[in-house]
Amino acid sequence: MSSIKIKLKEKDVQQIKEIASSFGNKPGELINVLHKTQGVFGYLPAEVQEVVAREMNVSVAKVYGVVTFYSFFTMIPKGRYPISICTGTACYVRGAEKVLDEFKKELGIKVGESTPDGKFSLTCLRCVGACGLSPVVTVGTKTFGRVSPDKVKDILKEFD
Amino acid sequence: MAKQIKMHLLVCCGTGCRASQSATLQKALERELKTNGLEDEAKVVTTGCFGFCEKGPIVKVHPDNTFYVEVKPEDAEEIVKEHVLKGRKVERLLYTDPKVKEHVPDSKHMGFYRKQIRIALRNCGLIDPENIDEYLARDGYQALGKVITEMTPESTIDVIKKSELRGRGGAGFPTGLKWEITRKSKSDQKYVVCNADEGDPGAFMDRSILEGDPHVVLEAMAICGYAIGADKGLIYIRAEYPLAIHRLKIAIEQAREYGLLGKNLFNSGFNFDIDLRYGAGAFVCGEETALIHSMEGERGEPTFKPPFPSVEGYLGKPTNVNNVETFANVPIIINKGADWFKTIGTEKSKGTKVFALAGKINNVGLIEIPMGTTLREVIFEIGGGIKDGKKFKAVQTGGPSGGCLTEKHLDLPIEYETLVAAGSMMGSGGMIVMDEDDCMVSVAKFFLDFTVEESCGKCSPCRIGNKRLYEMLDTITKGEGTMETLDKLKNLSKVIKDTSLCGLGQTAPNPVLSTINNFWDEYVEHVVDKKCKASVCKSLMRYVVIPENCVGCTVCARNCPVNCIKGERKQVHEIDQTACIKCGACYEKCKFNAIEIV
Ligand SMILES: Cc1cc2nc3c(=O)[nH]c(=O)nc-3n(C[C@H](O)[C@H](O)[C@H](O)COP(=O)(O)O)c2cc1C
Ligand code: SF4
Numbered sequence A: 001m002s003s004i005k006i007k008l009k010e011k012d013v014q015q016i017k018e019i020a021s022s023f024g025n026k027p028g029e030l031i032n033v034l035h036k037t038q039g040v041f042g043y044l045p046a047e048v049q050e051v052v053a054r055e056m057n058v059s060v061a062k063v064y065g066v067v068t069f070y071s072f073f074t075m076i077p078k079g080r081y082p083i084s085i086c087t088g089t090a091c092y093v094r095g096a097e098k099v100l101d102e103f104k105k106e107l108g109i110k111v112g113e114s115t116p117d118g119k120f121s122l123t124c125l126r127c128v129g130a131c132g133l134s135p136v137v138t139v140g141t142k143t144f145g146r147v148s149p150d151k152v153k154d155i156l157k158e159f160d
Numbered sequence B: 001m002a003k004q005i006k007m008h009l010l011v012c013c014g015t016g017c018r019a020s021q022s023a024t025l026q027k028a029l030e031r032e033l034k035t036n037g038l039e040d041e042a043k044v045v046t047t048g049c050f051g052f053c054e055k056g057p058i059v060k061v062h063p064d065n066t067f068y069v070e071v072k073p074e075d076a077e078e079i080v081k082e083h084v085l086k087g088r089k090v091e092r093l094l095y096t097d098p099k100v101k102e103h104v105p106d107s108k109h110m111g112f113y114r115k116q117i118r119i120a121l122r123n124c125g126l127i128d129p130e131n132i133d134e135y136l137a138r139d140g141y142q143a144l145g146k147v148i149t150e151m152t153p154e155s156t157i158d159v160i161k162k163s164e165l166r167g168r169g170g171a172g173f174p175t176g177l178k179w180e181i182t183r184k185s186k187s188d189q190k191y192v193v194c195n196a197d198e199g200d201p202g203a204f205m206d207r208s209i210l211e212g213d214p215h216v217v218l219e220a221m222a223i224c225g226y227a228i229g230a231d232k233g234l235i236y237i238r239a240e241y242p243l244a245i246h247r248l249k250i251a252i253e254q255a256r257e258y259g260l261l262g263k264n265l266f267n268s269g270f271n272f273d274i275d276l277r278y279g280a281g282a283f284v285c286g287e288e289t290a291l292i293h294s295m296e297g298e299r300g301e302p303t304f305k306p307p308f309p310s311v312e313g314y315l316g317k318p319t320n321v322n323n324v325e326t327f328a329n330v331p332i333i334i335n336k337g338a339d340w341f342k343t344i345g346t347e348k349s350k351g352t353k354v355f356a357l358a359g360k361i362n363n364v365g366l367i368e369i370p371m372g373t374t375l376r377e378v379i380f381e382i383g384g385g386i387k388d389g390k391k392f393k394a395v396q397t398g399g400p401s402g403g404c405l406t407e408k409h410l411d412l413p414i415e416y417e418t419l420v421a422a423g424s425m426m427g428s429g430g431m432i433v434m435d436e437d438d439c440m441v442s443v444a445k446f447f448l449d450f451t452v453e454e455s456c457g458k459c460s461p462c463r464i465g466n467k468r469l470y471e472m473l474d475t476i477t478k479g480e481g482t483m484e485t486l487d488k489l490k491n492l493s494k495v496i497k498d499t500s501l502c503g504l505g506q507t508a509p510n511p512v513l514s515t516i517n518n519f520w521d522e523y524v525e526h527v528v529d530k531k532c533k534a535s536v537c538k539s540l541m542r543y544v545v546i547p548e549n550c551v552g553c554t555v556c557a558r559n560c561p562v563n564c565i566k567g568e569r570k571q572v573h574e575i576d577q578t579a580c581i582k583c584g585a586c587y588e589k590c591k592f593n594a595i596e597i598v
């Protein structure tokens, strides 16, 4: 599944159990359970998926199939400051690609990766709906509008 | 006795304005009112989107309709001391009309609003979406009361049918007819589903309605439930819309408290309640069968229709799926009547349509126009024309399923049928304007990149075919395409359209076909002359030094990351084309305009 191996603590397993039972352990609630679980762990590594599958009484393959289908679910941990570049159409025509290139260059990582120190991760998303401010970049809960490649360094500095 | 509030300061707290600190602004205004002892005279109200996102954050003052733009928290003091206290407008914060360069005192005189009619957005920017009383004060839940206490389900459906309301989610299916089919499907359990997946990247109409006026959707869903015989509603909303989710949750809670959702509504024995279901970032889940599978906890893969959801939908039960904006039209149609609604719009498309206007346009924002308005009016009057005085090139509607229209289409009325005939479609309401700096081959490639990533992979024409389309477009942008590539593009596009299982695949080639049809010369230029006039396709660009302008300042050579510019001080420089990576650094750094792109 994924290259990252983690060991779940008893407390973590307990937490997943509680989430699953709060949705009545119904297989139809799988996506809601995964949303909540990702909210707790930040991502959905294989080990977590296995517990979810057991609790929801479905196969691990089914859980894996759902996790990989939806781009919102991730099997890789995000950085402490997850950076998302909006690559919706409005941002695209106003130069989001150049901004993305600059982030890749400054951080030395590709889309979907995290910096080795775990500080930043880089993803693209499709339209946050702040098209008036395009190109838009979000870092954690903070939104930056009208970003140009030369502003990238300043944005990163804010998180020192 | 408390003094009567004379003035309201409406602060937009939609996602767009929140991103530029409107929440801090709101607090600053409240603080200033308090410091100046004006709490009893003026009140700060947080509202949904005013639509004029380009100039956010926006503060609108009622009752005089003053429209302040790009307001910063620091400006709060002046607004309160000057406007609220002394009744003098703060000139410098007023919107300036770019055409006449004058301040516009109120929103009624802004070109942006003049041609708009607000039906679906009528409460957005006017009421506090987190307060059900404000919705009630605007005739909220009156329509629901009316249908339950005075009308039969059949007569309710009749009004919607007569209004000729068509689905705003893209395809334009007659809403009344859909309700009737679902009503006629026999079952012990039926569902009303609101499609709030809004997958088109560059569209934010539905989100703005949910953020600005969540109750209108709840009310309409209950009306639909009454009409089709369902007691359960589900809203399928993107998890990427946290603010809309937050406001919906509050709205549902309040409606339950007021007995407007739940059991025995209006003492009629009719029950209706609503729950939220979250999407997880898959464009194809906007397609109704995929959406239903996703709500069931499965992968969101579409299935063949028929059976349509109206007959066999969520958990196998009859399910009526409508779009957010479609629902937003329903209560007012019930209140004002089908005949009123039909006076707006054109022969085949009644009412209004909301568009998210974005791209290279002066007034980016959310607009609602009567059907039949021309693209020219939208782009040049409401939108205020093209940014930076550039030349208009194309307008894209319908998102990844739509097409690019050009200069020659500008006078077309916006209607379902005309847009399809012109090679695009209404879609859910994304409208992206492009100028002379946009390369149409690259735009087509951008959309294909999107569909390839979002294809669920269930059927091969879409999964493999679109990938091949993307690769062909890629070779063209790299200067490796031939006239034969163009032929293949056209043929494969037709095959994919004819043979894909769901709407995603069937419409995915539209951006390719419409750009080929409308910008054939540009494609030929790419494959024959190996040129990209818009200077977007890197492989087709060359940076060269103009000897007459070069003074030999060496700035370019010092900034070139690959050291491929040679030349002595005070001598004309030269770029080694074989080593140049086309980063453009030299072009940006040269102060003598001595480097050009050819
Ligand atoms: C690939 C694809 C994506 C779609 N995305 C959406 C969407 O984001 N929102 C929406 O309301 N309808 C979307 N639709 C249309 C829905 O399938 C459906 O027709 C619509 O929700 C019906 O509601 P309406 O009749 O009120 O428009 C999409 C269709 C396809 C094929
Ligand atoms: S057309 Fe594309 S998205 Fe639709 S079912 Fe086929 S593969 Fe899936």
Ligand code: SF4
Pocket: B543, B556, B559, B560, B561, B562, B563, B564, B565, B575, B579, B580, B581, B582, B583, B584, B585, B586, B587
């Ligand atoms: S475009 Fe970049 S690589 Fe090419 S010559 Fe200029 S600075 Fe050097």
